[in-house]
Amino acid sequence: MKITALVDVKNLTKVFLDKKNKREIRAVDGISFKLNAGEIFGFLGPNGAGKTTTIRVLAGLLPPTSGYASIFGQDIEKVGDRVRKHIGFLTENHGNYENLTVYENLHFFGSFYDIDDLDARISAILEEIKLTDRKNMKVGKLSKGLKQRAALARVLIHEPKIVFLDEPTAALDPEAAVNVRNIIRTLKSKDKIIFINSHNLEEVQKVCDRVAILNKGKILRMGSASELNKDIFGSQELLIKTKSPIPRDLLAAISDLDYIKNVRVDESLEANLYLHLSNLECYTPEIVKLLVNNNIPIMEVRPQSHSLEEIYLTLMKETNEDLIISQNKEVE
Ligand SMILES: Nc1ncnc2c1ncn2[C@@H]1O[C@H](COP(=O)(O)OP(=O)(O)O)[C@@H](O)[C@H]1O
Ligand SMILES: [Mg+2]
The missing domain is CATH 3.40.50.300 (P-loop containing nucleotide triphosphate hydrolases)
Structure with missing residues (x-):
């Protein structure tokens, strides 16, 4: 058996x-x-x-x-x-x-x-x-x-x-x-x-x-x-460090991609790009390919996962809120 x-x-x-x-x-x-x-x-x-x-x-x-x-x-x-x-x-x-x-x-x-x-x-x-x-x-x-x-x-x-x-x-x-x-x-x-x-x-x-x-x-x-x-925060964040800032028109094109949920450029370090992707495993190679095809020199690509601590605190907050809601219901 x-x-x-x-x-x-x-x-x-x-x-x-x-x-x-x-x-x-x-x-x-x-x-x-x-x-x-x-x-x-x-x-x-x-x-x-x-x-x-x-x-x-x-x-x-x-x-x-x-x-x-x-x-x-x-x-x-x-x-x-x-x-x-x-x-x-x-x-x-x-x-x-x-x-x-x-x-x-x-x-x-x-x-x-x-x-x-x-x-x-x-x-x-x-x-x-x-x-x-x-x-x-x-x-x-x-x-x-x-x-x-x-x-x-x-x-x-x-x-x-x-x-x-x-x-x-x-x-x-x-x-x-x-x-x-x-x-x-x-x-x-x-x-x-x-x-x-x-x-x-x-x-x-x-x-x-x-x-x-x-x-x-x-x-x-x-x-x-x-x-x-993925379950709790929906999207996953990817940090891409490039040697020089990414041109605005390319940034706009990146924002328009279906699988990109959010784009943020680090204001102090213009060459740091933070992307929220619906699926890191699927789309990291795509975005890297796009940057390389546009002659952007990439220094580093790193997933920015939330720590278990953030996950835990988010969950505990959610359950406490649920509790407050259900307690309020009981009072009604
Ligand atoms: N033998 C027992 N008799 C009565 N209550 C118990 C007994 N063992 C555990 N509990 C209660 O069950 C709950 C869960 O306890 P426990 O399993 O020891 O939690 P944890 O290990 O996560 O701290 C607590 O409210 C605890 O007081
Ligand atoms: Mg115990």
């Missing part, structure tokens, strides 16, 4: 009962997505968005209230050890025993799995995570950054195909965070899915191939940064 998506989530919902206040909390509210092998997927959202709950449900630690999710084509509610052994989960706290050494922790946690040569595997993962020289140090004596790397080693000891990382750098200083991010990037491989929960835009932008933006339990948008750009 050929399985297309390793992870398939349909309308997944998790409702908690807040007994004290006698109300329901819809932590995850009807989310759907598919994940394929080889990708690093980012689940981005503010605190309380439902990121941890989603991971806990997918890892089989919490039953969903409704909806469906499968891993390797198997319903997560019925997932047995055969599937569970392909999952690695880094929780928000590092989870190793502080008074055991790095090696002892890996030996202990590794012994739960059916690993042929555990010592060889420990050596390999320590090399991969660059911790070989700390092998005999007690975890409690490691810096926060190294503790997190030891935690990654533990989560990866059994070579899981699906790795869930919950806020992997949240508690780290910037340097240690960069370090851990670099290691995560090296883990990318074609037979693995790495699923990262994060409220850190920079992290997701740097590490992930695709991202879902989550707020109040709902996925607002999903795609690669460039897909989200």
Whole structure:
């Protein structure tokens, strides 16, 4: 049987009962997505968005209230050890025993799995995570950054195909965070899915191939940064630097082209041309050809994509406006 998506989530919902206040909390509210092998997927959202709950449900630690999710084509509610052994989960706290050494922790946690040569595997993962020289140090004596790397080693000891990382750098200083991010990037491989929960835009932008933006339990948008750009801002901006200013009649002709939505010339640097194109991939070669045919020397051609931060802020503003509108409706 050929399985297309390793992870398939349909309308997944998790409702908690807040007994004290006698109300329901819809932590995850009807989310759907598919994940394929080889990708690093980012689940981005503010605190309380439902990121941890989603991971806990997918890892089989919490039953969903409704909806469906499968891993390797198997319903997560019925997932047995055969599937569970392909999952690695880094929780928000590092989870190793502080008074055991790095090696002892890996030996202990590794012994739960059916690993042929555990010592060889420990050596390999320590090399991969660059911790070989700390092998005999007690975890409690490691810096926060190294503790997190030891935690990654533990989560990866059994070579899981699906790795869930919950806020992997949240508690780290910037340097240690960069370090851990670099290691995560090296883990990318074609037979693995790495699923990262994060409220850190920079992290997701740097590490992930695709991202879902989550707020109040709902996925607002999903795609690669460039897909989200196109989806949210409609057109894409291209910067073309030329050696000399572009003649006015040529600028006018460019403005008239069907695929050009807007033309702007940098006022201080007349040779900087900003174009809004309906599709960068299709039309960048066209516009370059046009300039070259008109003997304009081109110095640089660069897409000006919006950062994930701009995308995120735009989306959050939109949802807050929606909220205000729906609240007003209720009052009417
Ligand atoms: N075990 C629980 N019982 C009750 N409410 C919970 C529980 N776990 C999470 N929640 C609530 O669900 C919402 C989503 O939480 P969580 O998934 O931890 O968000 P995130 O990881 O994005 O910060 C929050 O409002 C949180 O208070
Ligand atoms: Mg969380």
